[in-house]
Amino acid sequence: EMSIEALFKPRSVAVVGASGKPGKIGYAIMKNLIEYGYEGKIYAVNVKGGEIEVSGRKFKVYESILDVPDEVDMAVVVVPAKFVSQVVEECGKKGVKVLPIISSGFGELGEEGKKVEEQLVETAHKYGMRILGPNIFGIVYTPAKLNATFGPTDVLPGKLALVSQSGALGIALMGWTILEKVGLSAVVSIGNKSDLDDADMLEYFENDENTGAILIYMEGVKDGRKFMETAKRVSMKKPIIIIKAGRSERGAKAAASHTGSLAGADSIYTAAFKQSGVLRALTIGEAFDWARTLSNLPEPEGENVVIITNGGGIGVMATDAAEEEDLKLYDNLEELKVFANHMPPFGSYKNPVDLTGMADAKAYEGAVRDALANPNMDAVAVLYCQTAVLDPRDLAKIVIEEYEASGRKKPLVVAIVGGIEAKEAIDLLNERGIPAYPEPERAIKSLSALYRWHNWKMKHKKE
Ligand code: ACO
Numbered sequence: 001e002m003s004i005e006a007l008f009k010p011r012s013v014a015v016v017g018a019s020g021k022p023g024k025i026g027y028a029i030m031k032n033l034i035e036y037g038y039e040g041k042i043y044a045v046n047v048k049g050g051e052i053e054v055s056g057r058k059f060k061v062y063e064s065i066l067d068v069p070d071e072v073d074m075a076v077v078v079v080p081a082k083f084v085s086q087v088v089e090e091c092g093k094k095g096v097k098v099l100p101i102i103s104s105g106f107g108e109l110g111e112e113g114k115k116v117e118e119q120l121v122e123t124a125h126k127y128g129m130r131i132l133g134p135n136i137f138g139i140v141y142t143p144a145k146l147n148a149t150f151g152p153t154d155v156l157p158g159k160l161a162l163v164s165q166s167g168a169l170g171i172a173l174m175g176w177t178i179l180e181k182v183g184l185s186a187v188v189s190i191g192n193k194s195d196l197d198d199a200d201m202l203e204y205f206e207n208d209e210n211t212g213a214i215l216i217y218m219e220g221v222k223d224g225r226k227f228m229e230t231a232k233r234v235s236m237k238k239p240i241i242i243i244k245a246g247r248s249e250r251g252a253k254a255a256a257s258h259t260g261s262l263a264g265a266d267s268i269y270t271a272a273f274k275q276s277g278v279l280r281a282l283t284i285g286e287a288f289d290w291a292r293t294l295s296n297l298p299e300p301e302g303e304n305v306v307i308i309t310n311g312g313g314i315g316v317m318a319t320d321a322a323e324e325e326d327l328k329l330y331d332n333l334e335e336l337k338v339f340a341n342h343m344p345p346f347g348s349y350k351n352p353v354d355l356t357g358m359a360d361a362k363a364y365e366g367a368v369r370d371a372l373a374n375p376n377m378d379a380v381a382v383l384y385c386q387t388a389v390l391d392p393r394d395l396a397k398i399v400i401e402e403y404e405a406s407g408r409k410k411p412l413v414v415a416i417v418g419g420i421e422a423k424e425a426i427d428l429l430n431e432r433g434i435p436a437y438p439e440p441e442r443a444i445k446s447l448s449a450l451y452r453w454h455n456w457k458m459k460h461k462k463e
Contacts, residue, residue: 004130004196004204006097008141008186010073011040013148014065014096016087017078018044020052025102026078028150029138030054036140036147036155043068045075065094073097076138076148081105081116084134088120092127099124100148100189101134107192108135108258117194124195132196136189137167140174143185143210151175151187158183158433159212160295161205163198165190165219166258173217173284181430182288183295185211193222199230206234213239213295215287219246219255228276235277236460239294239453242278243287244269277456279449286445292435293446297411299454302378304330305447306371307352308339310359311385314417315352318383318440325448335376342366352383360390365398372406379411379447383440384425386418392425400432411450415443 013033019026026046033042034055044052044059045068052059062068065075065087075096077087081103091099107114117134124131132139138149142157151171155178162177162184164170170189177184185208188201198216205211214234221227231240246255247266273280279294281287305327309315322329329351330336339349342363348354353371355363364382371380382399386392395416403412414429414436416422422438429436437443 004098004200006073007100007130007132007139007196008146008204008208009144010098010146012043012070012072012074013038013040013146014043014045014068014072014075015078016045016065016075016091018046018052018059018061020054025150027054029076029078029102029148030059032147032149032151032153035153037145038147039145041070043070043072065090065096068094071095074148075099077101077103079103081134085116085120085123088123088129088131092123092129095127096129098130098132100132100136100139102136102138102150104135106134107194117192121195130196131194133189133191134194135167136191137171138189140184140187149174149187149189152178154178155187156181156183156431158185158295159210160184160291161186161188161201161208161211161214163188163190163201163214164217165193165198166217167191169217177288180288181427182292183431183433197222197227199223199227202230202234202240206237211238211295213241213291215241215243215291217243217245219244219258224272228272231273231278232276235453236457239450240278241281241287241290241294241449242273243281243284244273277453277460279453289437289442289446290449292430293411293413293450294453296433296435297413297450298409300378300411300451302376303328303451304376304378305381306330306336306377306379307381307383308355308364308367308371309352309383309385310355310357310364310387310390311383311417312354314383314385314415314440315354318381318415318444319352321441321444322448325445327444327448327451330377332376335374338370338374339367342370357385357387358389361394361398364390364395365402368399368402369406372402372410372412377410380413381440381443381447382412382414383443384414384416384418386416386422392416392418392422393428396425396428396436399429400434403434411447413437413443413447415440
């Protein structure tokens, strides 16, 4: 069994096809490696030799990887397809461990290309090397400050591992996670999956302490049985969210010509995902909504959910969503009475707990603290409609303080509806790993996704 540790924690990286010319992919990868702060050695390899400068750093350029006077764990290959076979052979001789191959022009072209791919894998395995790709945008692993992609530079560190079969979408999502404050442990572009595939990634993240949940964009799997068996095992430890595109007949045909995926009947995927504990999301928005909650929050210890709000309207909407999602709103009035301390006489401590439009910092602080402290309240949804009484950013600070002080022992989600300050408050919370949304239903549905995974796990533990 060849380890893929070097894909995430390489001690040194060579870029084969490294370039000093801005605008070239071989330049962008060098630049991201340097600017994201990779601390291992970086080597530039290019047949042209000489010297290049990237981000103010000068690099001697080795004409072949065989000339690098040191061990190389990872070689990122950015040369045109026709030169890749030779480069793979040389990397093998050099003792490289993993090869992310960026280059396009292989299996996605058809049978001929697939044969070339198989030969690359054969060569690689002969030397004990693994291949990621080809036809990929690279790999990010934030705990190692490794950004070997030609995507955005400043990926936010966090606990979600993102795996994408699509290149352009994967790069776009990297940028989107920065905007939306989704913290990532890893981004892996798996492209043509000639060697390493989704199942291999699941296997790595299963035991990766820096990853809390895994999100996969997939169009199809080659070895369905291997994938489902792995997914089922990994789901017992960590939640897996999948966007499986190609649901419709015509969509499936588009997938076939995009990544050569034989999509298979969609209902088979739905059933298989369900069996293996995988949460299937239908849209990007839904997938990341769930991922925020699933990658950051602990599992609930029971079914009692408490909703705290300052607005009757969003309280009712959240309650509707909770009912539709089969979440149980806690209804022990004796215990809920504690919230009466934090509201005017015209408030309501019945769940949803309505602190009223008068709710200020003190009211929220008290209510959130009490909910987090009560052992019979298992999960909390904090809702806020922006009013002039309390700046949403101050609400965010209160929630952060109370949640941290409680030791983050139970799930807590937040929804803040309002203007620019509300958006800033949502960002503040998300940056601290507290899932926050601009709509109550999205918070509730994300909490529900956590319960769905948790309940699946509990059921299968017994079997
Ligand atoms: N060893 C080392 N270096 C070599 C070798 C070799 N055997 N052969 C060529 N090179 C060097 C060249 O000298 C060149 O250097 P330069 O940039 O200083 O001129 C460099 O490698 C690149 O070669 P070029 O011929 O200039 O090729 P170019 O940079 O235009 O393209 C690339 C190379 C990016 C690999 C291209 O062939 C390709 O496959 N592009 C698609 C990449 C892609 O989209 N992947 C999927 C991503 S996901 C998505 O869809 C967004």
